[in-house]
Amino acid sequence: MTNLISLTNINLKFANKNILENIDIDIKKDDFITVIGPNGSGKSTLIKIIIGSLKPDSGNIKRSKNLKIAYVPQKMEINKTIPINTQYFLKLNQKIDQKLFDKIINDLKITDFLNTSLSELSGGEKQRILLAKALLSQPNLLILDEPAQNLDISGQLEFYNYINELHREQKISILMISHDLHIVMSSSKKVICLHHHICCQGEPKIIAQNPDFKEIFGDDMNKLISIYNHYHDHHHG
Amino acid sequence: MDEFIIKIIIAAIGISLITSVLGCFVIWKKMAYFGDSLAHASLLGVAIGILFSIDINLMILAVTICFALILGFLQNRNFLSNDALLGILAHGGISLAMIVISFSDNADIDLEGFLFGSLLSIENKDILLIYLALIIIYPIIFLNWQKLILLTLNSDIACSMGINPAKYRIIFTILIAVTITITVKITGVLLVTSLLIIPASISRIISKSPNQMLLFSTIISVFSSILGSILSYQFDLILGPVIITIAIAIFSLVVIGRTFGLSR
Numbered sequence: 001m002t003n004l005i006s007l008t009n010i011n012l013k014f015a016n017k018n019i020l021e022n023i024d025i026d027i028k029k030d031d032f033i034t035v036i037g038p039n040g041s042g043k044s045t046l047i048k049i050i051i052g053s054l055k056p057d058s059g060n061i062k063r064s065k066n067l068k069i070a071y072v073p074q075k076m077e078i079n080k081t082i083p084i085n086t087q088y089f090l091k092l093n094q095k096i097d098q099k100l101f102d103k104i105i106n107d108l109k110i111t112d113f114l115n116t117s118l119s120e121l122s123g124g125e126k127q128r129i130l131l132a133k134a135l136l137s138q139p140n141l142l143i144l145d146e147p148a149q150n151l152d153i154s155g156q157l158e159f160y161n162y163i164n165e166l167h168r169e170q171k172i173s174i175l176m177i178s179h180d181l182h183i184v185m186s187s188s189k190k191v192i193c194l195h196h197h198i199c200c201q202g203e204p205k206i207i208a209q210n211p212d213f214k215e216i217f218g219d220d221m222n223k224l225i226s227i228y229n230h231y232h233d234h235h236h237g
Numbered sequence: 238m239d240e241f242i243i244k245i246i247i248a249a250i251g252i253s254l255i256t257s258v259l260g261c262f263v264i265w266k267k268m269a270y271f272g273d274s275l276a277h278a279s280l281l282g283v284a285i286g287i288l289f290s291i292d293i294n295l296m297i298l299a300v301t302i303c304f305a306l307i308l309g310f311l312q313n314r315n316f317l318s319n320d321a322l323l324g325i326l327a328h329g330g331i332s333l334a335m336i337v338i339s340f341s342d343n344a345d346i347d348l349e350g351f352l353f354g355s356l357l358s359i360e361n362k363d364i365l366l367i368y369l370a371l372i373i374i375y376p377i378i379f380l381n382w383q384k385l386i387l388l389t390l391n392s393d394i395a396c397s398m399g400i401n402p403a404k405y406r407i408i409f410t411i412l413i414a415v416t417i418t419i420t421v422k423i424t425g426v427l428l429v430t431s432l433l434i435i436p437a438s439i440s441r442i443i444s445k446s447p448n449q450m451l452l453f454s455t456i457i458s459v460f461s462s463i464l465g466s467i468l469s470y471q472f473d474l475i476l477g478p479v480i481i482t483i484a485i486a487i488f489s490l491v492v493i494g495r496t497f498g499l500s501r
Contacts, residue, residue, distance in 0.1 A: 048393065051396050052396050052397070053392065053396035053402070070397060073393055079389065082265050082386070082389065082390065082450075083449070084386075092386060093383040093387045093395075117445075130394075143397070
């Protein structure tokens with residue numbers, strides 16, 4: 001299968017510190033990849049390279065012709081000097097298919113604050129709007145940077161369920177950074193463990209047993225994964 | 238009304254049409270001090286132009302673009318904060334300008350005119366230049382309106398949609414430099430920024446969308462300019478400060494009205 005985007009041997013330094021070293025990643029159609037790693041391990045930087053807002057010092061990025069990326073940031077600081085409401089933001093720089101628009105705002109429960117100023121929205125509402133904005137561009141690769149960190153537990157579950165649905169039903173490829181390991185392990189097809197370089201990658205189950213993973217995340221995290229794995233085996237076995 | 242006042246009004250309207258639109262972006266991008274610093278530094282362009290008898294507009298444009306480039310270079314070095322860099326550049330520009338001017342033999346240089354603007358210095362050539370700038374700036378802004386707003390809101394999302402922030406940053410900086418160049422004769426280097434920020438600020442208070450903000454900013458700016466031109470001509474007052482005082486009076490009224498809940 002052809003890759004949507006291929007990164008080969010990506011390197012980036014900031015102030016003589018290696019942020020990313022020899023990163024190779026291929027994202028294919030129908031992939032669901034989650035990037036995990038400690039704070040400051042280069043996850044967000046990697047995503048900024050993929051969306052094109054940062055240039056690597058060296059390395060190659062090959063984008064397929066039909067690649068259509070949409071990006072959901074960690075959060076959006078609202079600039080209060082711009083008077084702008086939800087609807088205006090959603091339609092910004094986008095050809096709008098009214099049917100799709102109605103479906104998305106319905107699915108994500110945005111209808112009630114379409115005319116609300118962005119600066120008056122809560123963290124959770126903003127996150128849903130950012131996702132809606134991304135989906136309106138009808139991407140085939142959705143990139144999310146810790147998209148649910150400002151949500152409460154039920155909000156998180158709902159959010160990740162929706163992402164799963166998008167992946168399953170609309171065949172949108174997903175690349176996501178997440179700290180919610182229990183969710184990562186249940187939904188991702190592939191996990192990349194990043195600590196400036198790619199420590200290990202593969203199916204969630206296999207990653208959890210990798211010594212590098214244990215070293216970075218420690219035993220506690222490993223136990224958490226084991227618990228999950230047990231559940232996972234049980235569920236399907 | 239004689240020909241002279243009509244000329245002034247036409248120039249003032251042209252400048253208002255430009256500054257009110259760019260001013261919205263200056264407010265949104267929080268670049269008021271950037272505009273101010275470039276404007277102050279542009280005095281060096283005036284000085285060099287006078288000393289070497291080069292076209293002053295051309296020198297102002299060259300100096301402001303040079304300063305913007307130096308600023309961009311220093312910002313990337315990351316060793317000083319933006320406001321310190323802007324202060325250094327602005328005051329460096331003014332100091333150099335004063336030294337350069339002192340080398341000039343020309344005894345009747347109208348320094349006050351360059352600092353605060355001068356009616357008498359407006360020529361047909363300047364008006365032509367103003368409307369030429371308008372013809373260039375408007376399509377750039379309006380064809381890229383949505384992209385520019387998205388970039389201002391979140392440059393990463395804009396990037397993911399294929400918008401190149403660096404390209405638009407350069408374009409915007411050049412537009413600001415052009416605006417300063419054509420505005421200096423009316424307002425003087427010290428007051429250029431006020432035409433950018435005051436109408437847009439008033440408009441921010443009463444607007445609910447970017448388009449509304451643009452429209453109100455333009456109306457307020459053009460109104461202040463026309464009224465300012467007439468008053469300054471009638472009472473023989475200095476033009477730039479009169480326009481700006483009118484704009485500030487509107488600003489005060491709107492703030493007071495807003496504070497006491499008269500409008501939303």
